Amino acid sequence: MSANKAARVGEEIWKGRIDKVNAELVTLTYGTIVAQLCKDFEADYVEVNKQLDRMGYNIGLRLIEDYLAKSNTMRRCSNFRETADMIAKVGFKIFLNITPTVTNWTSDSKQFSLVFEENPLADFVELPDDGRAQDELWYSNIFCGVLRGALEMVQMQVEAHFISDVLRGNDTTEMRVSLIRYIDDELPPEDD
Amino acid sequence: MSNLQPAKGSSKDQPGLRYPTSGKTIYHRPLNRTKAAELSGSSFAYLFSEMVGYASKKIESIQDLEKRLNVQGHPIGLKLLDLLLYREPTRSQTRPLNIITLLHFIKINVWQHLFGRAADGLEKSSDPSKPDEYMIIDNEPLVNRYISVPKDMSQLNCAAYVAGIIEGVCDGSAFPARVTAHSVGKQEEGEMWPGRTVFLVKFAPEVMEREGYLGKS
Numbered sequence: 001m002s003a004n005k006a007a008r009v010g011e012e013i014w015k016g017r018i019d020k021v022n023a024e025l026v027t028l029t030y031g032t033i034v035a036q037l038c039k040d041f042e043a044d045y046v047e048v049n050k051q052l053d054r055m056g057y058n059i060g061l062r063l064i065e066d067y068l069a070k071s072n073t074m075r076r077c078s079n080f081r082e083t084a085d086m087i088a089k090v091g092f093k094i095f096l097n098i099t100p101t102v103t104n105w106t107s108d109s110k111q112f113s114l115v116f117e118e119n120p121l122a123d124f125v126e127l128p129d130d131g132r133a134q135d136e137l138w139y140s141n142i143f144c145g146v147l148r149g150a151l152e153m154v155q156m157q158v159e160a161h162f163i164s165d166v167l168r169g170n171d172t173t174e175m176r177v178s179l180i181r182y183i184d185d186e187l188p189p190e191d192d
Numbered sequence: 193m194s195n196l197q198p199a200k201g202s203s204k205d206q207p208g209l210r211y212p213t214s215g216k217t218i219y220h221r222p223l224n225r226t227k228a229a230e231l232s233g234s235s236f237a238y239l240f241s242e243m244v245g246y247a248s249k250k251i252e253s254i255q256d257l258e259k260r261l262n263v264q265g266h267p268i269g270l271k272l273l274d275l276l277l278y279r280e281p282t283r284s285q286t287r288p289l290n291i292i293t294l295l296h297f298i299k300i301n302v303w304q305h306l307f308g309r310a311a312d313g314l315e316k317s318s319d320p321s322k323p324d325e326y327m328i329i330d331n332e333p334l335v336n337r338y339i340s341v342p343k344d345m346s347q348l349n350c351a352a353y354v355a356g357i358i359e360g361v362c363d364g365s366a367f368p369a370r371v372t373a374h375s376v377g378k379q380e381e382g383e384m385w386p387g388r389t390v391f392l393v394k395f396a397p398e399v400m401e402r403e404g405y406l407g408k409s
Contacts, residue, residue: 021334023229025306026236028271032264033243055242066234095235126218129209147222169210 001074003085003102010093013070018094023120030121034139038128043137052138056145063095064150072095076154080179081105083156084112087147087177096120100175113163116140116173127167133170138162147177155183224279239337244339244350254348258373262356269302269360278302288365291326291395291403298361299328306357307334324400326393328358331385333373349373351389358391368396 027152034052068074071090077083084102092098098120104113121140127133129177138144144160151158157180164170211217247260277285280301288294299311313329333351341348351373362369370393377388395403 019233020230021233021236022308023226023231024304026231026239026269029224029236029243031237033239033246035267036246036264036288049247055246058245059238063234063238095221095232097229097231120226120229120231123221124218126209134210142258166216169212171212171214 001077001082001086003089006085007093007099009073010090010099011072013090013094014048014097017070023097024101027123028119030142031125038133038137043128043130043132045133049136049138049141052141053145053148055151056147056189057140058147059142060149060151061153063146063168064153065093068077072187079109080156081109081112084152086112088114104174111176111178114175114177116175118161119173120166122165122173125167134167139165139167140173143175152183155185157181157183201338223275225385229278232345233334233337236334239241240335240350240353241338242351245268253287254345257348258352258355261350261352262359262371265353265356266360266363269357269362270364272302272357273361273364276305288367290406291367291399292369294362294365295326295328295393298358302357302361303330306354323393326395326397328391328393329388330391331355333387333389336387347375349375349389351391356391362393362395367399369399370394370396375383 001177009165033055034048037048067090069095071086073086073090077086081127088100088102090182092114094102098116098118100114100116102112103115105111119140121142125139127139138161141162144162147160148158158177159180160175160177162173162175164172164174166173197275212273224345243264244257244261247264248257251257251260273287276297277287288297295314299314303309303311307330311328313327315329317323317325317327319325330351335351335354336349339350341350355373356373359369359371363373372392372394374390374392376386376390377383377386379386
């Protein structure tokens, strides 16, 4: 599917087939989750990042079904570039009504960036002014886990991490996604 | 390690938060921008299920779990109170000054904002020995839509999160209260509202005392 077509498909699904809730309910709920983690781990932000990633991974494992059912694309992406477009223009669109920009490809087409112009999770957010949060916390780290989990379920092992965030004072919010390998189909154990 | 570079124009030694070079901070963001914005219901359901899953680790009892969910909702209520009042037209921007206006504000404004509709009922406890108890009723709490409670945890109602939000609104309005969520839907077949939930609002004694004084004058 071409990038333009993916964008149209995403838009169509968002308009017609998605059950919606107030955005602030989601934003505030994510906020309270992160705040609770910061409290529970006593501002050990590295650990908070890990927890968020883990939560995202759990979500990703289940979200992929939802994505496949709603997007009705029962065809495998033909390459990683197409996968990237589908993530940005269909995946992010139908769950969060945003389409991050896919950019900064490496020449081997195995690594790209998602640049978030908008990020509903980070609305109303300011990181704690404790001299550390802006250097250590990746507030939206749950996204990394979601991608890792969801792609694993469709035989792609990826690694994802943020490299900048406007909440940290950077000019952009950018996530780096790398394809590690395609996971081979494992044959189910034989029935005797 | 490109991610460790400090943003342009600021250094790590400087105190205070760093901001993007555009100078945009959350204080530049119009508060009404996402007033009517929507996200998918699934995104909420996924986050909420992770929140409940996380809160159910290392708990000793169901009450413990409900308490944790309540605590996570509380700060949201505190903030929503200000946000929703700010968004009211100027003439109705006053804070609720008695129990009934406060509960109405919750039933109508808070519910409408969070769940897209008003709550289904508001009642005063019929037990004369409990004049401090009120009930907000939701026939089908949105937060419980995709939650199925295991049999061995049947007293659990994850809407404790919403109870926490209500409690936050009450506390923020200077009507301190304890709010708990209770499932009252019958689990029989053909039951119209099996997920019916009552939010029991129990106001602190000083609130009742003040209300008594105000009522007399």
